[in-house]
Amino acid sequence: MTTTSLRLRAGLVSIVLLAAFLGIWHLATRSTASVATMSPEYAKLMGLTATQGKSAMPGPLDVGAKLWEHLKRPFYDNGPNDKGLGIQLAYSIARVGTGYLLAVLVAIPLGFLIGMSPLLSKALDPFIQVLKPISPLAWMPLALYTIKDSSISAIFVIFICSIWPMLLNTVFGVASVRKEWINVARTLEVGTVRRAFTVILPAAAPTILTGMRISIGIAWLVIVAAEMLVGGTGIGYFVWNEWNNLSITNVIIAILLIGIVGMLLDQILARFTRMVTFPE
């Protein structure tokens, strides 16, 4: 009862805040600037800002109308510089998905090995400590030079940025499985492989999933920047291309969509995390 009313009230406050934000935005971008008198020929050369006093910044209504246009035709393809937003997002998600899955395939088994072996853990620690803080984009030139393919380079950058949180969390999760659970498996003469899958994996799963959730967030942050650099396709390229077209409306729409997709990716991982979390 109280929780529903709290959620209701919180939702109301959210809606009020959104309305206030949109209202201020609308008022701030109203056409208020004075219009200079000019000859019709000159006026043709000038934009709407000069001739009609329209704000250079698009208002919420402009953005809404443009967004509706995009939503009606998300998958059109009019050549390399004019593709639907759906196609651009699909490219970005595909790159993030590929790089991220490759990172999962490497980080989790490797993290398991490192977590179970104190020797490997100590031996690999300096490498991980040095590689972890490197900005993923710093790898880009090296990737472009060695891989010689801009699209695969972007995937590599995603791979390299999402591997560290997963690896470190897997190592930590595996290394800190409660001794007593390990002892239960030992007294039951459970073999190493079965122990890894029936005791260590379920015990470490919440920590591993938390690392995976951090990774997907970072991967989605990095893909926009990476696509701005490599160009061609993707939502990051779309943002940069629309900036070059001076279409601030499209830039704002892209920003909004990047946020929504990022949130969805995070929510999916959050759901998986809840599935493997056990109450104690």
Added chain:
Amino acid sequence: MSDKFISIEGIAKRYLGAGGATTTVFENLWLSMARGEFACVIGHSGCGKTTVLNILAGLDAPNEGAVIVDGQAISGTSLDRAVIFQSHALLPWRTVLGNVAYAVSSKWRSWDRAKVKAHAQKFIELVGLAGSEHKRPSELSGGMKQRVGIARALSITPKMMLMDEPFSALDALTRGTLQDEVRRICLETGQTAFMITHDVDEAIYLADKIFLMTNGPGAVLAEVVENPLPRDRGRTDLHRHPLYYALRNHIIDFLVTRSKTFAAETPDHDPRNVPVVRIGKPGLSIAASGEEQRQTWTPGTNPGLTA
């Protein structure tokens, strides 16, 4: 002592301390148990009781000496020796049935799902948890969790059960009930059991033999006290037995004073032939002197106890 089902032969455990100095928890420790016997170890914290139990379980290895169970020296853990952990150590992502079934399927790898489930179910019922099979450990009370721990240990039909203060985290009422259960199950199945406890009454109620350990480091097994109470003793009238207070006082005297001074007072203590104390049997009793002798109890003479 003719049938040595379990024989601990001269084990030692040492830890490397800071600066290369070694700390000897205990050394040259000898101890034996017969089949079907229930033994309790009593001693202060730090005397190495848990280490002895871990060595028996195979979770820890001694620096010297050997442990022989059923004629064979042990190396590592075994499904023959089940452990009931102090902290119950249930796998929280498995249900009650899942936890017991995990042990069952570990022992009988070839069994199919239905057979494992039926076997696990039997032991869940034995500890009185029927109806809670599909609950997770987080939904259970402390006593119920420990029941699952007991069911898990029993389900693999071990040759012996090792218990490390299994009831110390429970409230007094639950502890009493579980002591009854453990005693009943051990008597019914003829289980050999080795239990660590801090509770003198628990030891008197459950044990056939009570091992008294002195304070560590350098702890020794000082005495083996044989429990003079009848095998069919009940928890409620335990304290009315004529030898109950003699036994209890003997153990408490040991814990309060002799556990500290034993090494100094008994320089000729032979760890291979630890004295066996039989309370109340004249000639064999070494500690039941003076005060305890006077506590001879006859039915009906003490209104305070019979009321």
